[in-house]
Every structure is written in C-alpha cells, then in structure tokens.
Amino acid sequence: MGDQGFLEQKPGFATIAIHAGTNADKWQSNAVVTPIVTSTTFKQSGPAEYEEFDYSRSGNPTRNALEECLAALDGGKHGLAFASGLGAITTIASLLSRGDHILSCDDVYGGTNRLFSHVLLRLGIEVSFVDFTNVEEIKKGFQKNTKMLWIETPTNPLLKVIDLDVVTKLAKSYNQDIIVVIDNTFLTPYLQRPLDFGVDIVMYSITKYMNGHSDVIMGAAVVNDDDLADRLRFLQKSMGIVPSPMDCYLVSRSLKTLALRMEQHKKSSLIIAKWLHEHPKIVEVLHPGLPTHPQYKISQKQMTGHSGTFSFKHSGDLKESKTFLTSLKVFTLAESLGGYESLAELPSLMTHASVPEEQRTKLGITHSLIRLSVGLEDVDDLIKDLDQALNRAFDLKN
Ligand SMILES: Cc1ncc(COP(=O)(O)O)c(C=O)c1O
Numbered sequence: 168m169g170d171q172g173f174l175e176q177k178p179g180f181a182t183i184a185i186h187a188g189t190n191a192d193k194w195q196s197n198a199v200v201t202p203i204v205t206s207t208t209f210k211q212s213g214p215a216e217y218e219e220f221d222y223s224r225s226g227n228p229t230r231n232a233l234e235e236c237l238a239a240l241d242g243g244k245h246g247l248a249f250a251s252g253l254g255a256i257t258t259i260a261s262l263l264s265r266g267d268h269i270l271s272c273d274d275v276y277g278g279t280n281r282l283f284s285h286v287l288l289r290l291g292i293e294v295s296f297v298d299f300t301n302v303e304e305i306k307k308g309f310q311k312n313t314k315m316l317w318i319e320t321p322t323n324p325l326l327k328v329i330d331l332d333v334v335t336k337l338a339k340s341y342n343q344d345i346i347v348v349i350d351n352t353f354l355t356p357y358l359q360r361p362l363d364f365g366v367d368i369v370m371y372s373i374t375k376y377m378n379g380h381s382d383v384i385m386g387a388a389v390v391n392d393d394d395l396a397d398r399l400r401f402l403q404k405s406m407g408i409v410p411s412p413m414d415c416y417l418v419s420r421s422l423k424t425l426a427l428r429m430e431q432h433k434k435s436s437l438i439i440a441k442w443l444h445e446h447p448k449i450v451e452v453l454h455p456g457l458p459t460h461p462q463y464k465i466s467q468k469q470m471t472g473h474s475g476t477f478s479f480k481h482s483g484d485l486k487e488s489k490t491f492l493t494s495l496k497v498f499t500l501a502e503s504l505g506g507y508e509s510l511a512e513l514p515s516l517m518t519h520a521s522v523p524e525e526q527r528t529k530l531g532i533t534h535s536l537i538r539l540s541v542g543l544e545d546v547d548d549l550i551k552d553l554d555q556a557l558n559r560a561f562d563l564k565n
Pocket residue numbers: 251252253254276278279319323350352353371372373374384385386503
C-alpha cells in the first residue's frame with residue numbers, strides 16, 4: 168500500500184523521466200534546419216575531457232551556428248552573439264580599463280549615450296561626443312588616452328552619414344591601437360560592410376533589422392582580428408551576457424530573409440521619403456537615399472542603399488507631432504525599428520529622452536522631428552496613412 172492508502176508508486180519514475188530517450192551520444196542527426204540545443208551542459212568523456220562544448224555560457228551549438236552566419240554575412244572571421252544590443256556594447260566597452268577614453272560621434276542611440284555617460288563614466292572610463300561629419304572636430308577630440316572610436320552611421324535619429332574610410336584612417340594614424348567600432352544596426356551587412364573600410368568591430372542590435380520580426384532582443388559583434396575575438400569571447404563568457412538558444416534559432420531563421428526584407432525596406436522608404444519631400448508641411452526629410460542629403464555622395468561610396476528608418480521635420484511643434492502620431496492607423500506609435508511592421512515615434516520624448524536636453528537641442532532633436540521605421544506593408548497604404556495623419560495634425564482637407 169502506498170501513501171495514505173493510494174496505490175504504490177512504480178519505482179524509478181523520476182529517473183526514467185530524466186534519462187529515457189536522452190542519450191547524449193545519439194544527437195548526430197542529419198537535420199537540415201539548425202536544431203535548438205537547450206542543454207546548458209555537455210557530457211565529458213573524462214574530467215575536463217570534452218569535444219566542442221562544455222557549458223552553454225561558453226558555447227552552444229545553436230548559438231555557434233548563428234555566430235558563424237553573422238561572421239560570414241559581414242565578411243568577418245568571428246561572430247559573437249549577446250543578450251541584447253546594449254549587452255554587446257557593454258562587453259565591447261569592457262575591453263577598456265579605468266582611465267581610458269572613448270571618442271564617440273555625437274548623435275548615438277539614446278541608450279548608448281546613457282551607458283557611456285552614466286555607467287562608464289562612473290567606472291572611470293571617459294567619453295566625449297563629437298560631430299564625426301567634421302574632420303577638424305575629430306582631430307581635436309583625440310586624447311593621449313583615447314583607446315576606442317565609436318561610430319554610428321547613419322546616426323540615430325538625425326541620419327548623418329559618417330565617412331568610414333576617412334574616420335578610420337584618422338584614428339589609426341593618430342594611434343594604431345585605437346579600436347574602431349561601428350554600430351551597424353540601421354543598415355545591416357546587406358547594405359553596409361564596415362570591415363571592408365578598416366573598422367575593427369562591427370556591432371549590432373540584432374533586435375532590429377537582423378531579426379526583423381520584433382520578437383527577440385539580441386546583440387552581436389563581428390571581428391576579423393583573432394586576438395580581438397579571443398578577448399571578446401573571454402568577456403562574453405566572463406560577463407555572461409549571452410542569448411538563449413531559442414532566440415538564436417529565431418534569429419538564424421530570420422536571417423534567411425534578410426536580403427528580401429532589406430530590399431523592400433529600402434524601396435518603400437525611398438518612395439515615402441520622396442513623397443514627404445513634396446509635402447507642403449514637411450520642412451526637411453533626413454534620408455541618405457535622397458540627393459538632397461548633405462552626405463549623399465559619402466552614402467553612395469560606402470553603402471549599397473538605405474534601410475527603412477529615417478526622420479523628417481515638419482513645420483509644427485509638439486502639438487502637431489502628437490496629433491500626427493496618434494492619428495496613424497497603419498503605422499504603430501512605438502519605439503524600436505527594423506521590424507516587418509511600420510513604426511513611428513517622437514525621439515525627443517521617446518528613444519532619445521535620456522539624452523540631456525541641452526545636447527538634444529544642440530543636435531536638433533526637436534519636438535517636430537519624427538522618426539519612421541518603414542515596414543513591409545503595401546507602400547500605398549503607408550502613404551495614405553501618413554497623408555491622413557498629416558491632414559489631421561495641420562487641419563488640412565481630408
Ligand atoms: C542603433 C542602436 N544601437 C543599439 C541599440 C540597443 O539595442 P538593444 O535594444 O537590442 O539592447 C538600439 C536600440 O534601439 C539601437 O537603435
């Protein structure tokens with residue numbers, strides 16, 4: 168008789184549940200699609216005798232498959248995946264030590280600005296922000312302790328384009344050991360391959376175009392240099408900012424359609440940018456694919472086109488921005504970018520609210536600056552939506 172008069176439990180149930188069907192040696196299937204290996208640990212044939220993997224924070228088959236693909240897409244030797252874009256930035260910044268200096272372009276993603284200004288500074292790493300479209304400003308910005316150059320191009324949200332060739336050569340001629348990093352989130356390797364221009368580390372918020380489906384937070388770094396890769400891998404393992412195998416699988420799947428998605432983002436965003444350019448209430452369209460863009464020639468030299476993310480300035484103020492954004496029906500009012508769905512946002516109050524007001528005003532991130540992430544919907548529907556929302560914001564005919 169078992170507990171309290173019930174039938175007796177069959178012996179070994181828990182052991183069977185744990186071990187039946189899970190022989191570690193049998194997983195050598197010929198699966199065409201990358202398997203999701205959730206195992207955190209891997210069988211060893213003797214103490215400290217293991218094949219490729221021992222523990223999933225250090226390496227995991229599903230993550231490795233993704234990292235290999237990430238490296239190949241950028242024409243790099245090594246790819247590393249992290250738990251978020253900011254996780255990638257934190258790890259890259261951890262290559263530095265107390266007393267070192269980062270020279271960063273002035274118009275970076277708000278979260279990067281926050282990490283640099285509030286976290287790194289507290290840890291004793293100095294950061295200064297400079298307009299990287301101005302060579303003289305960059306030259307003035309170098310210090311004896313400058314160890315890293317941080318580039319975002321096109322910048323967020325003002326879409327300034329930085330000359331990769333010029334800026335990288337400038338850094339290396341000042342000091343060969345300066346590590347040049349680019350946040351390539353806006354373009355992906357489909358539209359820009361920074362390693363070809365001498366950049367040392369290409370960094371991504373995979374959360375955006377690379378995954379493209381707004382359902383994974385992840386970051387990545389791609390490098391060519393073996394030593395730099397070893398140092399980053401050591402930090403990836405030591406700091407533990409790694410993504411889950413499930414998410415790695417989702418991103419691997421998303422990358423299969425990256426080229427198709429980017430082609431459509433590129434096409435639709437340019438059609439919309441041209442339409443906005445003609446609109447009477449639009450003062451300026453900041454899109455690197457328009458010949459009116461101040462760095463149009465540089466864009467053509469280093470990019471194969473521009474993605475779906477760009478900004479525009481209208482002739483109203485906060486009231487008009489709010490009416491416009493809340494009137495949209497196909498575009499969703501939300502932060503982030505790079506998904507299949509179109510998004511619109513107000514950087515001054517949303518993505519870039521963490522940038523100090525004085526710096527925002529100086530840069531031109533005003534309440535009349537709207538950022539769009541043009542998705543994969545029919546472009547005619549997107550234009551109709553923008554039209555009706557602008558009509559409402561400015562009391563025009565509908
Ligand atoms: C250009 C850029 N870099 C980095 C990040 C941070 O990435 P994550 O949100 O994946 O941490 C973002 C997020 O919006 C971004 O837009």
